[in-house]
Amino acid sequence: MKEAEQASPCQIFDRGELLARVENDCELLGDIITIFKEDFPSHLHDLREAVKARDGKSVAIAAHTLKGMLSNLAAAQAASSVARLEQMGCQGDSQGFDEAFAAFEDDASKVIPLLEACMAEECR
């Protein structure tokens, strides 16, 4: 990806929004980041398998769950790219699945390090 197209950390993850959502509660912040780190791989796996199988309905379901999790974490960019997959799944538009999934994986991979950094800084 070219430098100019890269999203800023703020676009990837809005720390202020997340902290407002947990009402600055470090314990809760830790809880939801832990749950995300535990659950994310299996949901990603479900989505990958559904994409491979060109199963629009399953793509939509798995993408919807991931969208909810990422939205709660204020990870707007990854939430938006997985929302695109959800929409494609709902419409049965499997042609763009691979490209959209790759874009989502790329966006999602940036989220966890930022969450961990947030956790480390806010809850020292």
Add this chain to the structure above:
Amino acid sequence: MPVRILIADDEAMSRRLLQKTLERAGYQVCTAENGRQAADILCSLDGPKLALLDWMMPLLNGPGVCREVRKAKEQSYIYMVLLTSKEAKEDIVAGLESGADDYLVKPFDTAELKARLRTGLRILDLEDRLVEAREDMRFKASHDTLTTLWNRGVILELMGQELSRSHRENATTVVVLCDLDHFKAVNDSFGHLVGDEVLRETAKRLLASVRSYDFVGRYGGEEFLVVLNNCDPAFAFARAEEIRNTIAQRPVKTSGGPVSVTISLGLLLSHEWATRSVEELLHEADKALYGAKEAGRNCVKLAKPKAAASVSEYRVREPVKQRR
């Protein structure tokens, strides 16, 4: 006492986030991981009256839960808020049509979430007050305001039902018509407020002197009707004597000082009267009561049957004349 709320969401992170947010806001939270579980909890007898339901859930979706709850619950209202990432107008309309009261778009804003739940609490509070007012009206429609005993209409209904039942079961219902002696003199000497206190205390003592499944009602001004269900005839007179004694044994403490009162009783045993109407039996009990008054008051007289035409069932007609 904290308000109980159900959070139904299949996604653990969202559940945890909502749970902690609402617990911090003072709610007592229970959770469900799918729609089926949510519907079962909300339809249970002691389920929470407030619910946050995710739209998309396994087994039953949020609107499905709303439909099921609305179908099952008629007694008590449950305020349900759908959580959805669906923002299309037709989705929102469908959600509200399913019986949801409100919806919130995910990811939720904490302040908005709390404000919308407060709206729900106001609706539930309003419902509580309406139910309370209805129950109050029901009570007033069936009870005597001064003594809180059954009122005249209800005690006659109950007497009719008991007479029918005892006839079917070949048992005895004992009817006791009671009248405070010289009550007019109490009112004249001490005033009507003291008279009311005497009536209230009399009612209390009458209730205390019968079993929990017997009936006591205010029949008229200072007249009371006691219905002793399934009573052994051998003990009927003794029971009536106990009632008489409970009034006469000690003066009533009133704001005007202690007031001594006695009571006269007309006693009737249903099995001796075949299937006579409520009106006829009351007339006979009234005659026995008159006998007690004639005999010097503060005593019990038993109604004695003569040959009488029977009727097919006990019916409540216009009661006998107001007396004494």
